[in-house]
Amino acid sequence: MKLKSFSYLFSLIIIFYSPPLLSEEKIDIWQGKEKIKSENTIIEKKETNNNINRIESSQKIRTLEKIKIEEGSLISASEKKVYGIFEPADYNLSLNMWSATKAEDLKSSLKRLNKIKLSKSSNEILEMILFSFSYPPKGMTEKEFVNLKISWLIKNDRVDLIESFLKQNEDFDGKSKVVQYLVDKNIENANLKEGCEKIKFIDAKIKDSYLEKFKIYCLVFNDKKPEAKLLLDLLREQKQSNKFYDDKINFLLGVTDKTSNKVNEKNLLNFYLSSITIKNFEYEPSPKTKKEIWRYLNSANLIKLDDASDKKKLKELETAANNDQLDKNKIFEIYKQISFSLSTLINAKNNYQTLDDSDARALIYQKYLLAEDNEKKIEYLFILEELFKKANLAKIYTKFLSDKIEEIGLENLPKKYQETALSRIVNNEDLLLGKVKYNDKVLHQSKILKYYVEGENKKKVQKDIDKIFKKINKNKKYFISAKDLALADTLIKDGFTLPSNFKYTELSKKFDVPKNLLNLIDDNQKAFLALKIVEIIGEDEPHQLDPETIYFVTNLLNKMDLVAIRNKVLNSALPLRT
Numbered sequence: 001m002k003l004k005s006f007s008y009l010f011s012l013i014i015i016f017y018s019p020p021l022l023s024e025e026k027i028d029i030w031q032g033k034e035k036i037k038s039e040n041t042i043i044e045k046k047e048t049n050n051n052i053n054r055i056e057s058s059q060k061i062r063t064l065e066k067i068k069i070e071e072g073s074l075i076s077a078s079e080k081k082v083y084g085i086f087e088p089a090d091y092n093l094s095l096n097m098w099s100a101t102k103a104e105d106l107k108s109s110l111k112r113l114n115k116i117k118l119s120k121s122s123n124e125i126l127e128m129i130l131f132s133f134s135y136p137p138k139g140m141t142e143k144e145f146v147n148l149k150i151s152w153l154i155k156n157d158r159v160d161l162i163e164s165f166l167k168q169n170e171d172f173d174g175k176s177k178v179v180q181y182l183v184d185k186n187i188e189n190a191n192l193k194e195g196c197e198k199i200k201f202i203d204a205k206i207k208d209s210y211l212e213k214f215k216i217y218c219l220v221f222n223d224k225k226p227e228a229k230l231l232l233d234l235l236r237e238q239k240q241s242n243k244f245y246d247d248k249i250n251f252l253l254g255v256t257d258k259t260s261n262k263v264n265e266k267n268l269l270n271f272y273l274s275s276i277t278i279k280n281f282e283y284e285p286s287p288k289t290k291k292e293i294w295r296y297l298n299s300a301n302l303i304k305l306d307d308a309s310d311k312k313k314l315k316e317l318e319t320a321a322n323n324d325q326l327d328k329n330k331i332f333e334i335y336k337q338i339s340f341s342l343s344t345l346i347n348a349k350n351n352y353q354t355l356d357d358s359d360a361r362a363l364i365y366q367k368y369l370l371a372e373d374n375e376k377k378i379e380y381l382f383i384l385e386e387l388f389k390k391a392n393l394a395k396i397y398t399k400f401l402s403d404k405i406e407e408i409g410l411e412n413l414p415k416k417y418q419e420t421a422l423s424r425i426v427n428n429e430d431l432l433l434g435k436v437k438y439n440d441k442v443l444h445q446s447k448i449l450k451y452y453v454e455g456e457n458k459k460k461v462q463k464d465i466d467k468i469f470k471k472i473n474k475n476k477k478y479f480i481s482a483k484d485l486a487l488a489d490t491l492i493k494d495g496f497t498l499p500s501n502f503k504y505t506e507l508s509k510k511f512d513v514p515k516n517l518l519n520l521i522d523d524n525q526k527a528f529l530a531l532k533i534v535e536i537i538g539e540d541e542p543h544q545l546d547p548e549t550i551y552f553v554t555n556l557l558n559k560m561d562l563v564a565i566r567n568k569v570l571n572s573a574l575p576l577r578t
Contacts, residue, residue: 083146083172084133085164091128091564095135097527103140109531110152121572122537125565129527131161143173150178159185166201176208183214184268188292190299196221209240214269220252228253248273268292275300287316294325303330308337314358322393331396335362345370361387374408378417402426436575440468444483445576448491452570462496469499480507482547483574486554490570493558513552521559529560542572
């Protein structure tokens with residue numbers, strides 16, 4: 001009895017003097033509950049704010065791991081950061097969407113995707129999963145994960161997303177790299193006013209001499225010369241400046257009245273300073289000239305071809321345009337300057353093959369401009385396409401051809417050209433797909449789809465389901481296709497009731513879903529499953545996939561509750577369009 005009392009008293013003392021459990025600091029951005037698993041226990045994080053539409057910058061998520069020990073408990077706290085642009089809940093994702101995925105698997109998948117030109121839908125899905133706020137995959141640090149994200153943004157020239165990333169993530173490794181990229185893009189476009197507005201992203205934490213130099217120039221640009229002088233002096237004290245930069249800024253400040261006429265190509269800022277300080281600036285770019293310098297020269301209208309007969313120079317400019325160094329429209333402007341005799345123009349279809357390849361392209365382009373009817377226009381456009389392909393300069397022409405076809409209008413072309421012309425249209429999914437035309441004789445084309453395409457009332461759709469299934473049931477010759485099953489599976493997932501005589505489970509058995517993808521569901525690898533689907537869709541739009549692939553893709557997305565992505569796939573793949 002005494003022993004029991006002593007043990008009880010001792011327990012009270014222990015409890016009394018034990019520090020209270022640390023309460024969890026909640027940042028409620030993602031609706032719902034995040035569960036963080038430790039070795040033996042799961043701690044639920046309760047979200048308190050249910051209506052935050054914008055994720056604040058550089059979110060810090062404090063998590064607690066509680067590890068139970070036989071006669072007591074040990075609590076350790078760790079601070080984690082997540083970086084991104086989108087709220088994961090908007091795409092049926094969570095902070096832990098990558099947590100079960102190995103880092104090498106993510107890297108390998110992205111490496112494969114970098115080798116192909118993704119379709120619009122594939123790109124959109126990739127951005128959803130890569131730029132939603134989340135913890136990194138297994139075996140990858142927060143630093144590595146954020147560098148992977150910003151490297152992708154820079155490689156794919158996603159200026160709009162870069163700005164969003166900077167706005168929503170206050171402090172992250174590699175920020176100076178991102179800001180410099182943004183600054184250089186504005187210099188490339190000869191848009192220094194907007195470029196100087198980007199210095200708001202340059203804070204005291206960023207120690208980068210290039211950005212500091214740009215900041216000083218912007219002060220000069222905005223006629224804040226005293227502030228510029230002070231920062232220049234500070235930069236020189238820190239030994240972050242150099243002779244070239246000092247010379248240019250002092251000239252712009254009016255401290256000196258002369259400056260060097262030497263063109264500095266070390267970086268874009270140096271080249272820009274050279275171009276605005278050298279009187280009668282002239283520069284002859286070469287194939288070795290950096291892309292960003294080419295682009296600036298083009299934007300600043302510093303590339304001129306005084307002699308249109310200079311074929312060597314013209315071919316250099318064509319190569320530069322094909323390599324995305326020069327505005328492609330510049331080439332067509334030059335083509336208009338090349339002179340041809342009246343007889344050569346009249347007989348262009350017979351004469352172009354006898355000319356130099358640049359002259360041939362110029363002749364056909366001019367003939368296209370002179371053509372009065374749409375049939376002749378499209379005919380010359382297709383001839384021109386072959387000439388660009390033959391010279392390995394197709395990149396110059398792809399977007400140009402697409403734009404010209406849209407200008408003419410598919411409906412204004414002879415029928416024999418319409419299919420070919422349609423295949424040449426790029427980056428206009430609505431035009432490529434056409435308007436939805438509902439066909440109640442086919443399940444996956446029926447007005448049931450109004451629920452997904454137009455947001456039709458659920459009760460109305462349920463009535464349509466009952467009617468259309470009755471109609472299909474009466475047709476003894478009707479064959480249930482893979483696309484029909486994709487819709488049926490989706491309807492079941494979304495809580496609609498299908499007729500009892502529709503044996504979905506039996507019908508679905510004839511279509512195999514890849515086991516390796518099903519395993520990702522078992523392992524709760526939501527994001528990685530979506531990434532694998534991006535690989536499957538690849539260069540195509542969902543409507544270009546075969547029916548069986550459409551079925552197993554939508555089936556997997558349903559199983560994983562990735563409804564937002566599923567709807568994107570379904571809206572492209574199922575409806576009949578005209």
